[in-house]
Amino acid sequence: MLVKILQKKQMYLSMKQISLLIAFTLIIQLGCAQENLPMIETPTETNYSYEVVVDGLEIPWGMAFISTEELLVTEKSGTLYRVKEGQKTIINGLPEIYTRGQGGLLDVALHPNFSENKIIYITLGANMEKDNKGGNTALYCATLNGTELSDVKLLYKATPNSKKGQHFGSRIVFDQEGHVYFGVGDRGNRDENPQDLARDGGKVYRLNLDGSIPEDNPFVNEVGAKKAVFSYGHRNPQGMVVHPKTGQVWENEHGPQGGDEINIIKKGVNYGWPKITYGINYSGTPITDKTSAPNMEQPFYYWVPSIAPSGMAFSTSGVYKEWKDNLFVGSLKFEYLERLVIQNNKVVKREKVLDKIGRVRNVVEGPDGYLYLGVEGKGIVKIVPTS
Amino acid sequence: MRLFAFLYCLVVAVFSTHLKPQKSKAESIAAGEEIYQDFCIQCHLSNGEGVSGVFPPIKASDYLFENINRSIAGIKYGLKGEITVNDEIYDGVMANQGLEEEEIADVMNYILNQWGNQSEEFITPQQVATVPKSILQK
Numbered sequence: 001m002l003v004k005i006l007q008k009k010q011m012y013l014s015m016k017q018i019s020l021l022i023a024f025t026l027i028i029q030l031g032c033a034q035e036n037l038p039m040i041e042t043p044t045e046t047n048y049s050y051e052v053v054v055d056g057l058e059i060p061w062g063m064a065f066i067s068t069e070e071l072l073v074t075e076k077s078g079t080l081y082r083v084k085e086g087q088k089t090i091i092n093g094l095p096e097i098y099t100r101g102q103g104g105l106l107d108v109a110l111h112p113n114f115s116e117n118k119i120i121y122i123t124l125g126a127n128m129e130k131d132n133k134g135g136n137t138a139l140y141c142a143t144l145n146g147t148e149l150s151d152v153k154l155l156y157k158a159t160p161n162s163k164k165g166q167h168f169g170s171r172i173v174f175d176q177e178g179h180v181y182f183g184v185g186d187r188g189n190r191d192e193n194p195q196d197l198a199r200d201g202g203k204v205y206r207l208n209l210d211g212s213i214p215e216d217n218p219f220v221n222e223v224g225a226k227k228a229v230f231s232y233g234h235r236n237p238q239g240m241v242v243h244p245k246t247g248q249v250w251e252n253e254h255g256p257q258g259g260d261e262i263n264i265i266k267k268g269v270n271y272g273w274p275k276i277t278y279g280i281n282y283s284g285t286p287i288t289d290k291t292s293a294p295n296m297e298q299p300f301y302y303w304v305p306s307i308a309p310s311g312m313a314f315s316t317s318g319v320y321k322e323w324k325d326n327l328f329v330g331s332l333k334f335e336y337l338e339r340l341v342i343q344n345n346k347v348v349k350r351e352k353v354l355d356k357i358g359r360v361r362n363v364v365e366g367p368d369g370y371l372y373l374g375v376e377g378k379g380i381v382k383i384v385p386t387s
Numbered sequence: 388m389r390l391f392a393f394l395y396c397l398v399v400a401v402f403s404t405h406l407k408p409q410k411s412k413a414e415s416i417a418a419g420e421e422i423y424q425d426f427c428i429q430c431h432l433s434n435g436e437g438v439s440g441v442f443p444p445i446k447a448s449d450y451l452f453e454n455i456n457r458s459i460a461g462i463k464y465g466l467k468g469e470i471t472v473n474d475e476i477y478d479g480v481m482a483n484q485g486l487e488e489e490e491i492a493d494v495m496n497y498i499l500n501q502w503g504n505q506s507e508e509f510i511t512p513q514q515v516a517t518v519p520k521s522i523l524q525k
Contacts, residue, residue, distance in 0.1 A: 058467065058480050076482065077465075100485030101426050165426045165484060188425065283433050335441070359479075377467070377480045 036278075036304040040338070041351045047387040048320065050354055052379050053372070054083050060374035061361055062107035062171075064120070068368045072120065072144075073380065076104040080122070082147050083380075093142065093149030098125035098135030101165015102236075107182075109172040111141070111209065118144050123170040123182055127161055128154070134163035136200065137170050137184040141211070155211030156182075156228060158200035164188030167201070171240035171312075173249055179206050179214060181230065181249050181265070183237025190274040194233050197225035202273060204237060204251060204265050206230035218268030233271040233296065234263075239312030239329060250300075252309040252329055255279040256287060260306045261299035262329075262347075272296035278304060301340070301347045308333035311362035317369025320385055328353070328371060330360030337363060337373060337383075357381065412496060412509050419497025426484045427494065435502040441479065443472040446502035455495075455508060459518045462491050466523065488512040 054060075059076035066072065066082075072091070073081045078099055080091040097105050103125025111119035119141055126138035136158040142149040167185025174180050186193045186202035194202025197219055205228040208214055219225035239252035249265040259279020263271055276290045278299075292298060303309065311330040315323045327340040334352075337360050341349035354360075354373070362374035366382075373381045410418065427445075431437045435446035445451055450472040451458050460466075465483035469476055486494070489512040499506035 059482060098485075099483070103485075282428050377478075 034304070036302055038348060038350050041349070042355060043351060046353075048353075048383055048385050050357070050373075050381045050383050053382045054081075054086055054088065054380035055378070056088070057374070057377075057379045059104075059361060059376050060380060061105065062109075062122075063362055063364050063372065063374055063380065064108045064110050065364070065366050065372075066110065066114070068366065071366075071372075071380075072108050072110075073374070074105045074108050074122070076106070078105050080105065080108065080149075082144075089147050091144070091147045091149060093152060094122075095124070095126065095138075095140055095152055095154070096128065098127045100125065100135065100163070102185075103135055103137070103165070103168040106137070106168065106170045107172045109174070109180075112174050112178075120144050120149075121155075121172050121180060121182075123168075123172055125168050126157060128157065129161065131161060133161040136161050136187060137168045139170075139172070139180075139182050139205075139207075139211075153211065155180075155207060156205060158184045158187075160200075162187050162189065167236040167254075169237045171237060171251075173240045173242050174209075175242060175249065176247055178209055180209055181206050181240065183234060183240065183251065183253075185234070185236035185253075186273070190235070194235065194273045195270070195275065197222060197229055197232060200226060202232060202234045203229045204231045204234060204249070230267060231263075231265050231269045231271060233273045233275070235259075235273045235277075238310045241312040241314060244314050244316045244325075250312060250327075252312050254308060255302070255306060257282050257284075258304040258306055260303040260309050262301040262309075262327075263297070264300050266297070269297045270295060271299070278302045279306065300345075306333060307331040307338060309338075310360065311364070311374065313363045313365045313371060315365060315371060317365065319369040320371070320383070328363050330363050330373065332359045332361065332376075335359055337371075354381075354383070409511070410493070415493045415496040415509075416500055418490075419493035419495070420501075422486065422490050422494040423497050423501075426486065427498075430481075435498065435504075440475065440477070443470065443475070443477045445498045446504060448472055448504075451498065451504075452506070455499075455510070456518050457522055459491060459495060459510065459515055460520060460522045462486065462494065463488075463515065463518060464520045464523065488515040491515045 060073050061076045062074040064072045070084045078097045081088040106123040109121045121141050123139050125135045127135040139156040142152040166188035169183040169185045172182045183204045193199050213227045219229050220227050236254040237251050241250050251263045251265050256279035259277040276293050276296050309329045310332050313328045315326050318324050329338045335358050336355045337353040339351045339353050340347050358378050359376040360373050366372050371383045375381050430442040431445050437444040466481040469478045492510045492512045492515050495510040
């Protein structure tokens, strides 16, 4: 009898253990699939609409305003346009472009003193070595006269070339102290590139405006290190903007599935890819079980699920009353513009703007204070308040 | 003698292009998987099902099997505008990925024989070379 009771008791316990196990497994699984807070909201009423101000573009990767009437637009397939009142004119004199996979003509930006020196900066996939080994990201500057480029100068070329189609980066921004920043993705070689300072790729770089290496770059005294590196452990930077108040460089990057990030770029800091990430492989297998580690920076925010962020802008103008100081990021995957409200260094609200508009490749605040989006297959779109 | 040298070079040139080892179908499919993982998976996903209404499926895709040469052309030149796949309309942009002819043949062989897809066809780089852009306009 006693034995029977004991057996029963054991049985009871093991059943309880099993059910506990099941419960735990469920919690963990649900936890993984859960959206990282705050949840994205879809407003039921809006007080804005949009107009297409430049049409006939396939992948408008980069955008730079010359004035309220004129802007430069890059088409990833390899065309740079000067646009005036919606009319596109092709700019001649670009260097040769290596177009494969995610590589091609990428970002364009104006020199902080463009109105006087007419200098522009561009990033693109390049193979000037003619080694038939693929390509890698390059930063150029050039002088723009009307629709002609002259004095085309290579400022940086990431090496080695690779036939991988992935992760060229790249955006260009400037700080107030005479530096240019640009990002290069890991070029599909995450095991070698992002954590190795002697290799290009998976980095944010900082140069002086003439392309020389700033003396106070973080790794200038490190033997073997690429001296242009400013921060590392990145996967694929696709958005960059200078915070209008702090002057810091904000960056967003494509993570693996469920690991897209916003980072505030700091000198010499390791952002962890691929040693730490909130994402997993596209096939569903894990990359690492670590989301944090000593001496590796946490993202300011990460997206689960991935939205495939691209482009980044703060709304500073007050043109959109409720959006002042909010951060805007394009979503390639879900085809909307994301509005992020930030309070006390935390994202407290996320909202869809222009849901289903198409793959949003880029967003910038124009000199007139309006937000302009680069939308694939559509063109450049301006958000217009209706009330 | 000069003529002989010229002819010799010509013969070597012609033979060397023909003797370039042609992959077997299995080898081509294996190489195609690598291309797929690199260039295609982000939109068409690892299961080949794409995203309904945004990125068309390749798995069990009527468009693929009924338009093999147009599918090749889509990869080779890029594809834009409306297509109907399994009774659903897609109106997006697939950018030209800059793949070489052999890589296009490999990835075609992979997608034609993956996720339950099956095809007797064996796409070669030579076939990819002959597919004109104009086929996309029809």
